[in-house]
Amino acid sequence: MRVDAKDMGADLKQVLITKEEIDAKLVELAAKIDAEYAGKDLLIVGVLKGAVMVMADLARALSTPVTMDWMAVSSYGAGTQSSGVVRILKDLDTDIKGKHVLIVEDIIDSGLTLSWLINNLGSREPASLKVCTLLRKPDAAKVAIDVEWVGFDIPNEFVVGYGLDYAEKYRNLPFVGTLAPHVYGG
Ligand SMILES: O=P(O)(O)OC[C@H]1O[C@H](OP(=O)(O)OP(=O)(O)O)[C@H](O)[C@@H]1O
Ligand code: HPA
Numbered sequence: 001m002r003v004d005a006k007d008m009g010a011d012l013k014q015v016l017i018t019k020e021e022i023d024a025k026l027v028e029l030a031a032k033i034d035a036e037y038a039g040k041d042l043l044i045v046g047v048l049k050g051a052v053m054v055m056a057d058l059a060r061a062l063s064t065p066v067t068m069d070w071m072a073v074s075s076y077g078a079g080t081q082s083s084g085v086v087r088i089l090k091d092l093d094t095d096i097k098g099k100h101v102l103i104v105e106d107i108i109d110s111g112l113t114l115s116w117l118i119n120n121l122g123s124r125e126p127a128s129l130k131v132c133t134l135l136r137k138p139d140a141a142k143v144a145i146d147v148e149w150v151g152f153d154i155p156n157e158f159v160v161g162y163g164l165d166y167a168e169k170y171r172n173l174p175f176v177g178t179l180a181p182h183v184y185g186g
């Protein structure tokens with residue numbers, strides 16, 4: 001398997017979603033989002049750090065003019081299991097009352113982060129609040145969440161790349177893949 005020039009090939013088990021598949025999916029999602037928000041002011045909120053790549057590429061695929069803000073929350077720390085405790089590391093810079101808000105996520109795994117975020121942002125009285133995520137693990141869901149736009153449903157395995165990390169590494173891989181067991185100390 002040719003991975004890339006970043007010398008991480010030995011750490012990877014499998015490429016699940018290629019860069020080309022991600023690019024095509026974001027164009028498809030952007031067209032649907034454009035249709036939904038035609039004629040409206042849209043604020044897209046990226047959830048740091050994982051959603052940086054999705055935000056950057058989705059925003060450029062949209063025709064709708066958007067403003068962008070960021071929230072940093074963390075529930076995973078350095079491990080592969082959600083702690084269930086969500087901490088705000090950085091709040092939004094802007095007041096979202098009366099605004100159309102789209103949360104952009106890299107992944108919905110247990111759903112705990114997003115469920116907490118939807119409650120938190122929902123209480124700020126936005127005109128609308130919807131969610132777009134690149135990845136979702138249906139078999140890992142601990143809470144049910146209404147998500148308008150999902151890129152790919154994936155198996156219940158820990159994935160890295162395209163913003164997603166394991167202990168802060170692998171975020172800059174251009175694709176989504178699984179890690180070899182030795183990386184976890186297995
Ligand atoms: O559905 P859940 O089980 O709650 O998991 C999803 C969340 O976990 C990851 O963030 P993480 O806490 O690792 O922070 P990071 O984006 O900075 O890596 C990911 O980016 C999502 O925000
Ligand atoms: O599978 C995952 N990989 C990386 N970060 C994550 N955060 C939740 N699930 C994941």
Ligand SMILES: [Mg+2]
Pocket residue numbers: 050076077164165
């Ligand atoms: Mg993480």
